[in-house]
Amino acid sequence: MNLNNLEDLKDEMKKLGFSDPLIAKMEEHMKNDDPAFKLYDEVKANRGQVDITLHFKQSGQSDYYYLNRLEAVHNQGKPLEEGQKFMVITKTEEGKNIVKKLENVAEAIDFFKQQKGNSELAVGKDAANKAMLANMEEGKINYVSRDFKREFYSPPLPQTFWLDHGKGFSKEQAANLVQGRSVYRDDLLSREGTPYKAWMQLDTEKERDRQNNLTFRQFTDAYGYDVKTLLDEYKIKEMADPKKAEALETSLINGNRPLITVEKDGQETKMYLETAVRYGKLNFYAENGKPEKREQFQKETGLEMSNVFAKKMEQGKDKEVAHGQGMGV
Incomplete structure (x- = not known):
């Protein structure tokens, strides 16, 4: 891991308004030498919340990482409670459940719709403590919670904000723009x-x-x-x-x-x-x-x-x- 690169990215994230815990997550990905990764944050909105996704990519010619864009989407549904996550629970042919946790509703809906067999989209602290939002059998959706239908069938589209070495719209500004x-x-x-x-x-x-x-x-x-x-x-x-x-x-x-x-x-x-x-x-x-x-x-x-x-x-x-x-x- 290039320490100068890490120092620069830390400065960029601070300038853009992101927290120390999120910066620590970035450092962990860099230590793992992940070629590309995403970080997630949210901002409380007048209605619902704004979900923020940061996109990092490693150079093809060196070990340098770049933060070149953030995406912001205004989700007007009920925000998640503390400790909750979205989950897609898919049953394998052997009858086992594979649980994939996702950070925001847009990615959770998209991943759920890609499933082919028996799957469930839920929200909760873990698979044992969850509430079902949608369900599919044999690849066909057969249930969507009444309170979740608007988000599920008409999810808001994200807005991309391009960044150049920490210059661009901050987390705060991007969240306000999409509102x-x-x-x-x-x-x-x-x-x-x-x-x-x-x-x-x-x-x-x-x-x-x-x-x-x-x-x-x-x-x-x-x-x-x-x-x-x-x-x-x-x-x-x-x-x-x-x-x-x-x-x-x-x-x-x-x-x-x-x-x-x-x-x-x-x-x-x-x-x-x-x-x-x-x-x-x-x-x-x-x-x-x-x-x-x-x-x-x-x-x-x-x-x-x-x-x-x-x-x-x-x-x-x-x-x-x-x-x-x-x-x-």
Whole structure:
């Protein structure tokens, strides 16, 4: 195992937001000299969870490993409980059970559908403590749990995010993008190699590309969306504290949906806040997910500022660019 390579990959994974235990798993695979391997992680979502898969491959000419992509998929079903795994239990011709544990629902469904004989897709801590999700006999599926049908027959498609020596969308950013939110990047390169900055959002209004990925909708700085300026328009308690204000801005540019404090009906109330870059707005949501009218939280000068911004954004729309995964993202 090349120790310099290990050190570089550890730095890349930390930069992308992955944990020390996951980094330790990577090191174990490298020690075993596995030619290719995957690592799995998850991020809690507003609904369900986002499953992350990291793809590692060893060079054909040396012992160097490369982390060249991660896949993120938003599974809106019920997240697994602590210690649970997906399992495909297949009965051999000799009557023995072969149990294969899988890390995420997409891979579990795909592996189960590949079986030819008698097999069961289940979830649980082990084969003795499981709940059946689907079953097949003689290669034909004869049962799918009612609560699992949507996931089983219409599994969400993963989005691939390409990485270059630790540069690219982080775990946090990728998870937010597949949930439909926008992320700001200040380290992008055009096809000609020119640096630029832009808000990035997956374009769900267009067909997926040949690799089955959504392309990006981009809003460069010329578009005029300035999250700090927008935050200053509203009576948000956290904005009174410079450190909290900075943390709030950072959270939003990474695509998160942070919890903030506003006044509603004379009382302090918690709300979720989210960028709406395409429309030049910030969106407010009650803790139960219900949208709230943003105007009720606006400062007296906020409306005037919004009108100025609207004109600026309209001028910048012509400069909006939409690129696919071929960009340096």
